[in-house]
Amino acid sequence: MLSACTTSPESARVKKTLEHTTAERQTVASIALAQVGDAYGSHMAGPDQFDDSGLAYYAYRQNGRTLPRSLSDQLDAGQPIPLSAAKPGDLVFFRMDSPDGRGRLTVGILIDPTIAIIALPGTSAQGGGVRRVALNGQHWSQRMVGVSRILPDASPSS
Structure with a gap:
C-alpha cells in the first residue's frame, strides 16, 4: 500500500521528514x-489489530523501547511539548466525542508536522x-489536547 503512494506530494514530504530525523x-x-x-x-496491541494505546505500545516495542501499555500511563510517560516542536515518533493526544457525552x-x-497515525474504533x-489523520485539518486540530516526547531529542548523525 505504501509503495502505491510514494509519488504523492504528501508521501514525498513524509519521506523527507523521516530521512531528516534519528534512526530511532x-x-x-x-x-x-x-x-x-x-x-x-x-x-489489542498488534500485530494485525490495535487500539490507540496498543498501536503506540507496539511501535515503540518493535523499536526496543519501553512505553507503558495504558493510555493514561503513556500520557504521563513523556515530556509535554508544543506541536511546533514535535518530531516523528512523538505522541499526540486527542479528546474524542463519546456516546455518553x-x-x-x-x-x-x-x-510529520501535519500527519499522525491513529487507531480508531469501528470498521x-x-x-x-x-489510519492517517491530517493535523492541519479543522476536525483533528480542534480535538488535539497535547503532544508528548518519549524519545530523546537528538539530531541525526549524518
Whole structure:
C-alpha cells in the first residue's frame, strides 16, 4: 500500500521528514505508518489489530523501547511539548466525542508536522481502524489536547 503512494506530494514530504530525523524516530514512525489499514481491536496491541494505546505500545516495542501499555500511563510517560516542536515518533493526544457525552482521550504517533497515525474504533467502512489523520485539518486540530516526547531529542548523525 505504501509503495502505491510514494509519488504523492504528501508521501514525498513524509519521506523527507523521516530521512531528516534519528534512526530511532524513523523506526517508530515507520512501524506506525506500516500499520495503516489494519483493523481496530479493543485491548489489542498488534500485530494485525490495535487500539490507540496498543498501536503506540507496539511501535515503540518493535523499536526496543519501553512505553507503558495504558493510555493514561503513556500520557504521563513523556515530556509535554508544543506541536511546533514535535518530531516523528512523538505522541499526540486527542479528546474524542463519546456516546455518553463525556469524551475520551486517544493517542496517535506523529509522522510529520501535519500527519499522525491513529487507531480508531469501528470498521474501516465506519472510518475506524488504523489510519492517517491530517493535523492541519479543522476536525483533528480542534480535538488535539497535547503532544508528548518519549524519545530523546537528538539530531541525526549524518
